[in-house]
Amino acid sequence: MKKIIECVPNFSEGRDEKVIGAIAEAIRNTQGVTLVDVDPGKSTNRTVYTFVGDETAIVEGALAGARVAREMIDMRHHKGEHPRFGAMDVCPFVPVAGVTMQECAEIAKAFAKRAADELKVPFFLYEEASDRDYRKKLPDVRRGEYEGLDEKLKDPKWAPDFGPAEFVPAWGATATGARMFLIAYNVNLLATSNQAHRIALDLREAGRGPRQPGKLKDVKGMGWYMDEYNLAQVTVNLNNYKVTPLHVLFEEVKEKARELNIAVAGSEVVGVVPLASLLMAADYYIEKEGLFIYQEEQKIRLAVERLGLNSVAPFNPKEKIIEYIVAEAPDEPLASLSVREFIQEVAARTSAPGGGSASALMAAMGAGLGAMVAKLTQGVRKFEDREAHMQAAIPVLHDLTQSLIPMIDKDTHAFNEYMDGLRMPKSTEKEKTARKAKMQAGLKTAVQVPLNTMRLGEKAWNALCETAKYGNPASKSDVQVGARALETGIWGAFQNVLINIAGIEDEVFKEKTMAEAKAIETRSREKCAEVLAILEKN
Known part of the structure; x- marks a missing residue:
């Protein structure tokens, strides 16, 4: 089976189209890489790129994007709603097909070493690529954000895994590692940012702190207001969609919104999603509503409609579902004949x-x-x-x-x-x-x-x-x-x-x-x- 790895680097620029386009072009022009999604956010001032390739091409694609960011992004001038500490803030590698999590961890290490050596900037390993418990989770690695990075790097405990243990003002630092397929998902609310954040605190695993944990496992989240949409969002990362699926998060937000007399206005997926996540949602609504739907295409349509995934931007399954994006034409010359x-x-x-x-x-x-x-x-x-x-x-x-x-x-x-x-x-x-x-x-x-x-x-x-x-x-x-x-x-x-x-x-x-x-x-x-x-x- 062909090895397919997904890479989802987040760059700290979501407003300057010239920079956003230059990074996309560098990744797109890397041989063996397929750039499947570019998702900029003005309020977050951050762009999420999603591309796939084999174990060799995926590293080259990530390096190509990092090189452009080194030249064109200056963190000294960056402001945005999303937590961040570097120009290429985070660069995870995700197993999709024919590859293990451990292989992705080794790929992350290979990328970090090459990028740190070439660009002369600090790189931290996280999740499955890190062997130190206190710096496995991304929020721990990024705590203090860009503004606190200078002091953080002076602590031997926080020496980077690769690159110089010193503050590089224009760049900051980058976290790279291997992880499960993370779904970046936002539920839209006709509400204030405070109300959205209140719901997020109730639901995210960390809750309001150790004494007040949230309801849903493997969920990170917060609430904010999106000026370009003119609505608030409960914005979450589903770290393991099999533990907390899309539809569970959506329904829980709906319930909390109902208690606050707030209207839910659909949701959006940032980047791409696995096919299974939408089929799980479809099966939930099929059972809940007593529907009879058996075709995959119709199941996907049902999930899109029930979750309101078309609410702020068109949801095209061929461009948003990872299996559809990387699918190759079947080798069926006989079956394709008249x-x-x-x-x-x-x-x-x-x-x-x-x-x-x-x-x-x-x-x-x-x-x-x-x-x-x-x-x-x-x-x-x-x-x-x-x-x-x-x-x-x-x-x-x-x-x-x-x-x-x-x-x-x-x-x-x-x-x-x-x-x-x-x-x-x-x-x-x-x-x-x-x-x-x-x-x-x-x-x-x-x-x-x-x-x-x-x-x-x-x-x-x-x-x-x-x-x-x-x-x-x-x-x-x-x-x-x-x-x-x-x-x-x-x-x-x-x-x-x-x-x-x-x-x-x-x-x-x-x-x-x-x-x-x-x-x-x-x-x-x-x-x-x-x-x-x-x-x-x-």
């Missing part, structure tokens, strides 16, 4: 695509036909007594259809892996050994792919039985064709398991795989007969 083109590919004088890809297609068509009938039944007034059955079947059949489509290409890819091994040289014993190992690995992959097709297909049977029992009778033939297509797809995948497993020398693998494949194929025939019998009775 029906005519796919059939012609199968009919061509080549061994791939062959029966395995065709089997995956048939299984997908089987699940898809079941999904179609269930969807055509659900929501129809004369079938209201069947609504619960259809609502149970639709998400299963819909999701399995989507999951089976990629198997069309995976089968061909698996066969190509075996062929790569077959074409390897075999002149020496070493070459023969490497060739055999490659071919054996290719055969196992060629077995696992159709077996996965069988596993996915099998999961559709119970939902297809429900559709046969309670689906629109006018669509009886569609369910019949769906059942036969699904059975044939599973049977065809089973034949691919049989033909490829014969050449595998790992007897333990063969025995275990065959037992599972035979069981699925047998159950498939039985379930197909069950579906057809149900339809004959109806």
Whole structure:
């Protein structure tokens, strides 16, 4: 899996468009980096940049931004609502995909060393990159802010991890480290800054102090007034959205605002968010309101609407959800063909695509036909007594259809892996050994792919039985064709398991795989007969 790291540096400039643009351009022009968001704030006089890249590119992107800040930002003239102590105030590295937190901690250290050496400024490590408890939390590292930094650096206890232990007036200091995906989130209030701050004190984990902790864990927050929006905000950092999700914070603010007779006017996400955070919100409102929504796109829309994320600026999921931003086009050349083109590919004088890809297609068509009938039944007034059955079947059949489509290409890819091994040289014993190992690995992959097709297909049977029992009778033939297509797809995948497993020398693998494949194929025939019998009775 490709390594994807997110970097979210906060620079102490949110008003000068020339500086904001220059930093963005430096990051954007770094090879291997994708700049996904630039979020300036005039009141905070601070801009949050979000970009992603691999372990090498992400450091280069952060360095590029820091170099510009060193030249163009002078902290001696900085004023803003947000706590800060440096031109590049904070620079966290966040694991997104294929990378661990510890790896991100090492990346932060590598960046800090290079930046401190080159720019001659102090860098502090925090969160997972720091091994000292008293300076792990960002508020502790930044306590005293820029104005207190000169004295702070004179204390040996607060010597920077990298760079000079001396005050650099134009720069200040920077904190860098590794952390969980932090969501910067603001809830809008038609209120005063004092009222917003009062709510923030009630909710943030630190509360009003050790004797008056707040209600929500892993939440940092305060209240302020945003002149450009002409409203107040409870502004928070959700340090762990799985502990305190977006919707929990939003609903708690609503409750506190209700007690104070204050109006809530939506909310905003600063930067980007993980997909899971919005799906969690959607699931909460779906359950709370008794809704039936199963498509991801509609879930996202529901979350955006309920949280009021469009209230002060448009919320474009493709630009705000990290998984959508970094998503690559699927490697599915076969599944992307027209029906005519796919059939012609199968009919061509080549061994791939062959029966395995065709089997995956048939299984997908089987699940898809079941999904179609269930969807055509659900929501129809004369079938209201069947609504619960259809609502149970639709998400299963819909999701399995989507999951089976990629198997069309995976089968061909698996066969190509075996062929790569077959074409390897075999002149020496070493070459023969490497060739055999490659071919054996290719055969196992060629077995696992159709077996996965069988596993996915099998999961559709119970939902297809429900559709046969309670689906629109006018669509009886569609369910019949769906059942036969699904059975044939599973049977065809089973034949691919049989033909490829014969050449595998790992007897333990063969025995275990065959037992599972035979069981699925047998159950498939039985379930197909069950579906057809149900339809004959109806």
